Amino acid sequence: MTTTAPERTGTATARHDTRARPGRRNTAVLVAFTAATNLADGVMKMALPLLAAQLTGSPAQVTAVSLTLTLPWLLIALHIGVLVDRFDRRRLLWTANGMRVAAMAWLTVSALTGGVALPVFFAAGALLGVADVVASTSASALVPAAVPPTGRERANAWMVGAETVGQEFAGPFVGGLLLAAGTGIALGVTGASYALAALSLLLLVGRFRPAAPAPGTAPASVNSRIAEGVRFLWNDRLLRTLSLIVAVLSAVWGAWLALMPLYAQRAMGLGSREYGILLSALGVGGLAGALTVTWVNRVLGARRAMFADLIGTLAMVVLPALTTSLWTVAAGAFLGGMGGTLWSVNARTLTQRRVPDEMLGRYGAASRLFTFGAMPLGAALVGLLAELGGMRLAFGLFAAATAVTPVLFIRNVPPSSGHASSPSGHRTPPGNV
Numbered sequence: 001m002t003t004t005a006p007e008r009t010g011t012a013t014a015r016h017d018t019r020a021r022p023g024r025r026n027t028a029v030l031v032a033f034t035a036a037t038n039l040a041d042g043v044m045k046m047a048l049p050l051l052a053a054q055l056t057g058s059p060a061q062v063t064a065v066s067l068t069l070t071l072p073w074l075l076i077a078l079h080i081g082v083l084v085d086r087f088d089r090r091r092l093l094w095t096a097n098g099m100r101v102a103a104m105a106w107l108t109v110s111a112l113t114g115g116v117a118l119p120v121f122f123a124a125g126a127l128l129g130v131a132d133v134v135a136s137t138s139a140s141a142l143v144p145a146a147v148p149p150t151g152r153e154r155a156n157a158w159m160v161g162a163e164t165v166g167q168e169f170a171g172p173f174v175g176g177l178l179l180a181a182g183t184g185i186a187l188g189v190t191g192a193s194y195a196l197a198a199l200s201l202l203l204l205v206g207r208f209r210p211a212a213p214a215p216g217t218a219p220a221s222v223n224s225r226i227a228e229g230v231r232f233l234w235n236d237r238l239l240r241t242l243s244l245i246v247a248v249l250s251a252v253w254g255a256w257l258a259l260m261p262l263y264a265q266r267a268m269g270l271g272s273r274e275y276g277i278l279l280s281a282l283g284v285g286g287l288a289g290a291l292t293v294t295w296v297n298r299v300l301g302a303r304r305a306m307f308a309d310l311i312g313t314l315a316m317v318v319l320p321a322l323t324t325s326l327w328t329v330a331a332g333a334f335l336g337g338m339g340g341t342l343w344s345v346n347a348r349t350l351t352q353r354r355v356p357d358e359m360l361g362r363y364g365a366a367s368r369l370f371t372f373g374a375m376p377l378g379a380a381l382v383g384l385l386a387e388l389g390g391m392r393l394a395f396g397l398f399a400a401a402t403a404v405t406p407v408l409f410i411r412n413v414p415p416s417s418g419h420a421s422s423p424s425g426h427r428t429p430p431g432n433v
Contacts (some may be wrong), residue, residue, distance in 0.1 A: 026146035035162035036197035042171010068125030073372035084361025089142040096135035097198035103127040104191025141360035161290030168283030229362025241412035247370040251378030258379035281330040285337025312339025318399035
């Protein structure tokens with residue numbers, strides 16, 4: 001019997017619903033996991049240095065505790081990328097959260113049995129830092145297997161929004177409340193959050209192991225697999241351009257965050273309340289970007305939305321060079337925060353579509369080196385420039401560097417970068433994403 005058009009349409013709709021339901025469920029699980037872990041991360045990034053400051057008056061030792069949380073990105077990210085492209089990504093997320101729970105248990109027991117020594121903070125911070133590299137790289141690489149292409153933009157938007165709320169708003173606020181209730185309570189509740197987040201991954205539906213090598217392929221060494229990921233990034237003109245732009249933008253953000261406390265106090269004359277307003281403008285902008293990215297993409301297209309980040313970051317860094325007005329500088333911070341989210345969501349969606357599944361871990365780790373490597377360099381350079389020529393000049397020079405990025409973007413990111421990938425799921429040729 002010949003199938004009628006309505007019957008065929010109904011069958012296609014049913015198939016679409018069958019594929020979409022696990023995608024919606026997986027999106028909810030990934031957003032919940034991201035929200036819980038980033039809330040806990042936000043608590044620890046505030047709490048660890050504060051607790052360390054109660055043990056020592058050395059600025060170097062206190063900042064070193066903070067450094068343990070981020071230094072693993074520079075030291076082991078490429079090696080973690082190899083692991084993510086070899087093992088089941090959900091199991092790696094479980095492993096990462098197991099490391100987090102172990103670190104929190106160690107800190108909690110130490111706090112309840114006589115206090116935490118400074119070396120314990122260093123060790124626990126390093127363990128949390130390594131776990132963050134594993135979790136962030138694995139979660140990003142897992143999204144294409146968990147969510148169908150039509151739902152990835154929304155999934156990435158909600159995940160970035162959860163990161164912003166957890167890291168910028170809720171984490172520090174909740175951390176302050178928990179520390180006021182007691183160190184043991186703060187550390188124990190944070191550990192429980194990591195444990196609950198790990199349990200939520202049981203609800204994911206699908207297969208999350210990367211594609212196996214072709215039969216007969218000789219096993220490659222870790223270094224050769226790292227080199228393969230770096231070559232893949234560098235040989236793709238679009239991905240190379242985006243990574244270079246991110247390096248510049250990350251250096252600018254590192255410079256802004258490093259210099260703004262002194263600039264706000266000495267040049268703008270801000271107190272702690274006004275400075276809190278200025279910093280919160282970054283987070284509010286990031287949250288606004290997460291809530292509006294679907295609408296912005298529909299109106300402007302993904303490419304123009306990403307371009308808007310370049311303008312927003314330029315406004316963020318150029319306005320302090322021109323004025324000391326709190327609300328003007330805060331408006332620039334809002335634009336920078338919003339643009340950063342628009343870029344993050346669209347860049348994740350683009351690369352998840354463009355990069356082969358078996359390369360997602362190594363690509364993600366390599367690209368993050370541009371981000372986490374450039375931020376401390378920007379912070380160091382802006383301090384030197386401010387020392388030699390003044391703070392406004394330093395902001396102005398970083399604004400000039402930011403002004404170069406739109407040229408790179410326009411010349412190397414084609415209009416088709418906002419289009420969907422080919423139905424086969426293979427990486428499309430350079431110039432067509």
